Amino acid sequence: MLERLPGWLGWARDTEHARRVGILARTPVFAGLPHRLLARLAVQLFEKAYAPGEAVFSEGDPGKGLFVVLDGEIEVVRDMGQGPQRIVTFGPGTAFGELALIDDLPRSASAVATTPTRLLILYRSHFEDLVAGDRVIALVVAKNLLRLLAGYVRAANVTRAKAETAVAPAPTGDASVPPAVR
Amino acid sequence: MSDGSVVPEPAPAPAPPPLSPPARGASPLAWLAVAAAVVGLGFLLRGLVIPIALAALLAYFLNPLAARIQDFGIRRTVSVTTVFAGVGLLVVLLATVVAPRFRAEGTALISNLPSLARTLEIGIDGLQAELVRTYPQTQRFVPKEPRHEGWLFELIEERMGNASELLAHFGLIAFIVALTPIFAFFFLRDGGAIVAYLIDRLRPVHIETTVAVWCEIDRIIGRYLRGLALDALVIGALATVGLWLVGAPYPLLLGAFTTLVNPLPYLGTVLSVGVAAIVSIANGQPIGRVGWIVVVYVIIRILDDLVVAAITIGGSVHMHPMLVMVSILVGEQTLGLLGMVAAVPLVTVVKECARLLLEHRRNLARPHVPTAGRARRIPQYVC
Numbered sequence: 247m248l249e250r251l252p253g254w255l256g257w258a259r260d261t262e263h264a265r266r267v268g269i270l271a272r273t274p275v276f277a278g279l280p281h282r283l284l285a286r287l288a289v290q291l292f293e294k295a296y297a298p299g300e301a302v303f304s305e306g307d308p309g310k311g312l313f314v315v316l317d318g319e320i321e322v323v324r325d326m327g328q329g330p331q332r333i334v335t336f337g338p339g340t341a342f343g344e345l346a347l348i349d350d351l352p353r354s355a356s357a358v359a360t361t362p363t364r365l366l367i368l369y370r371s372h373f374e375d376l377v378a379g380d381r382v383i384a385l386v387v388a389k390n391l392l393r394l395l396a397g398y399v400r401a402a403n404v405t406r407a408k409a410e411t412a413v414a415p416a417p418t419g420d421a422s423v424p425p426a427v428r
Numbered sequence: 429m430s431d432g433s434v435v436p437e438p439a440p441a442p443a444p445p446p447l448s449p450p451a452r453g454a455s456p457l458a459w460l461a462v463a464a465a466v467v468g469l470g471f472l473l474r475g476l477v478i479p480i481a482l483a484a485l486l487a488y489f490l491n492p493l494a495a496r497i498q499d500f501g502i503r504r505t506v507s508v509t510t511v512f513a514g515v516g517l518l519v520v521l522l523a524t525v526v527a528p529r530f531r532a533e534g535t536a537l538i539s540n541l542p543s544l545a546r547t548l549e550i551g552i553d554g555l556q557a558e559l560v561r562t563y564p565q566t567q568r569f570v571p572k573e574p575r576h577e578g579w580l581f582e583l584i585e586e587r588m589g590n591a592s593e594l595l596a597h598f599g600l601i602a603f604i605v606a607l608t609p610i611f612a613f614f615f616l617r618d619g620g621a622i623v624a625y626l627i628d629r630l631r632p633v634h635i636e637t638t639v640a641v642w643c644e645i646d647r648i649i650g651r652y653l654r655g656l657a658l659d660a661l662v663i664g665a666l667a668t669v670g671l672w673l674v675g676a677p678y679p680l681l682l683g684a685f686t687t688l689v690n691p692l693p694y695l696g697t698v699l700s701v702g703v704a705a706i707v708s709i710a711n712g713q714p715i716g717r718v719g720w721i722v723v724v725y726v727i728i729r730i731l732d733d734l735v736v737a738a739i740t741i742g743g744s745v746h747m748h749p750m751l752v753m754v755s756i757l758v759g760e761q762t763l764g765l766l767g768m769v770a771a772v773p774l775v776t777v778v779k780e781c782a783r784l785l786l787e788h789r790r791n792l793a794r795p796h797v798p799t800a801g802r803a804r805r806i807p808q809y810v811c
Contacts, residue, residue, distance in 0.1 A: 285499045310639075
């Protein structure tokens with residue numbers, strides 16, 4: 247890559263591109279991808295600025311892409327029956343909306359900018375172009391996505407178990423093992 | 429974030445920010461004013477429409493190359509300059525190697541045109557007389573007065589225009605050739621920045637779906653148009669080599685003609701074979717040579733259908749044969765041969781855009797399972 251080229255070629259280097267590649271490399275979905283692919287992805291990303299309070303997407307919207315936070319903060323909220331509740335907050339260098347890359351289901355929550363925020367947006371068609379025809383890349387990304395999904399499911403189990411423990415009578419067995427994994 | 433798998437924190441947050449975004453960006457009136465300004469500017473600069481359209485097309489074709497160089501972390505201006513330097517070098521190389529031969533063939537064809545036309549004329553008149561002798565009822569379709577010698581050459585001259593018109597056309601061509609690369613450079617360099625600016629001006633609530641649909645259209649149409657151009661170039665080169673191998677006259681010119689008409693489905697090959705056969709006969713070549721020319725084009729057609737088109741264009745874009753024929757006829761009525769060639773790609777682009785937009789609308793209208801319901805359906809003991 248260009249970093250290894252002599253210093254006199256430094257004038258040709260795109261610093262913004264290098265910054266984007268660095269951010270993508272730290273994103274869990276793209277962990278382990280070779281630098282050349284991250285560099286290709288970085289060229290295809292769209293950048294968009296959001297003012298505080300602006301919705302990135304709303305619950306029920308068709309999911310079309312993955313978002314990476316460049317600057318600012320994004321809050322994910324969902325209507326749980328008793329009004330919108332904050333689910334999670336994303337800061338710089340984190341990504342959200344990754345499942346839109348693999349299915350056509352609508353968004354399960356809303357994402358809102360809480361501060362002036364800049365996001366990088368990767369659309370599914372670009373992602374599909376990237377993984378198409380390269381089994382190794384497809385495998386790496388699929389493993390990353392599976393890891394993320396496993397994390398969500400484990401966390402959901404723990405949350406549910408805690409909720410069940412709160413409402414149900416105390417279990418008679420070993421109380422140190424959560425019910426979900428018992 | 430995931431669908432149905434995001435994990436709520438136990439404690440609810442105090443007051444979430446409003447979900448509806450505040451209105452941002454230009455008002456519809458401002459967009460209308462911009463559109464009116466663009467139309468007005470287009471009218472004032474209508475003389476530049478052809479070079480601008482060609483430049484936009486050239487920039488669109490070259491964009492993947494520039495993006496590939498950018499992948500190495502090189503600035504856009506440098507990568508675009510590199511692409512243009514490469515293309516310029518290729519053009520100079522082609523001009524050095526191919527242009528003299530091309531010019532020689534062109535000069536020979538022009539100087540031989542009267543005698544070639546005379547040969548064809550004799551053939552056509554003979555065929556006509558034979559037809560009338562065998563089927564007298566066809567007499568009413570034949571001119572009563574015998575045609576004078578050289579009528580075909582006069583007809584060709586009339587269709588091609590006289591020398592002064594050709595000179596005027598040459599001026600226009602030179603103007604287009606000079607301006608197109610300049611416009612293309614700036615389109616290629618700044619096109620991405622303009623798209624990024626427009627995307628940033630979109631209302632946040634629309635951006636995800638709008639740009640996703642745009643990306644999909646760009647992917648399908650881009651692949652189709654670039655594939656079509658590449659396919660035509662490969663087939664033209666194969667035709668040139670094939671015609672040269674079988675000893676047909678003017679292989680470079682006929683190969684260039686094959687490249688030009690190749691985007692015409694069904695008719696492209698027929699036109700190419702027809703013109704090559706006529707030129708061969710008019711040059712006094714034996715009928716067996718015409719047979720070889722047909723064999724060359726049949727082999728090229730098979731190669732194109734089975735290998736070249738499959739690699740370059742792929743099977744993502746389909747058009748009904750009836751629609752193809754109607755497009756070609758309308759294109760021919762509007763702009764002649766160029767209209768015929770441009771009609772099918774143009775109709776395909778419009779059809780694919782409409783298909784993608786309708787598909788997107790259908791997806792939006794599709795009812796979805798409420799989030800809470802999906803969340804409850806997650807099996808509890810997945811681990």
